[in-house]
Amino acid sequence: MAMEHDAEKSFSHVESSEGSNPNSSNPVTKVRMLLFRRMLVGVSDGRFFLGSFHCMDKQGNIILQDAVEYRSTRRSSPSPMEQRCLGLILIPFSCRTSCHVDCSIEEQLSLLSLPG
Template identity: 80%
Template sequence: MEEAFESLSILKGSSQPPSDSAMAFNLPEDNSTPLVKQLRRLLFRRMLVGVNDGRFFMGSFHCIDKQGNIILQDAMEYRSTRRDCPSSMEQRCLGLILIPSSCRTSCHIDCAVEEQMSLLSLQN
């Protein structure tokens, strides 16, 4: 099954931040907004987040707050070691990290094409 990173429009500067209940696991889902339901479906999936200084972080999506800050578990940092050769990347293990929304430039989820289509739909 082919895998790809899906771009997440709900995490890119949405005019409305996610609700407090986005990460409350014990609340019934039928009381949630469509955005909260979609965010719940992203929990614990592998996410690739780019920041404005050129680095990328890959880890398991753990949560997002009202301000749009993202927390990744088991995160790895990837950065270019030379400006003239973007293919030479350095990586290091970071663990649990918080990525401020003000620094984030891109956000992608690793999933199959069928899952991408399902995640893009707010009905489910």
């Protein structure tokens, strides 16, 4: 489905950085900048979840609200992606492979130092 591909292109990738600069701003402040932003999260089994960022805990688990799951289909169909509405979901840190946020270029640069 073209929508999923286009949505992924318009999101900024949030890199994790173990050795953050101690002079950088507080990680909690940076995470607060993400509240209610559209976020596209990939997981290890190949699925993607698109939703509104609700929160992140100390372990790095993410909660998305109004989430939609996208997964590829193996059978022949008009669309190579299936989608289903899930609502509020928790994505464990251990399963997360990518995280993209809908934001401006300036915000992308400031978010690059967010912890994993």
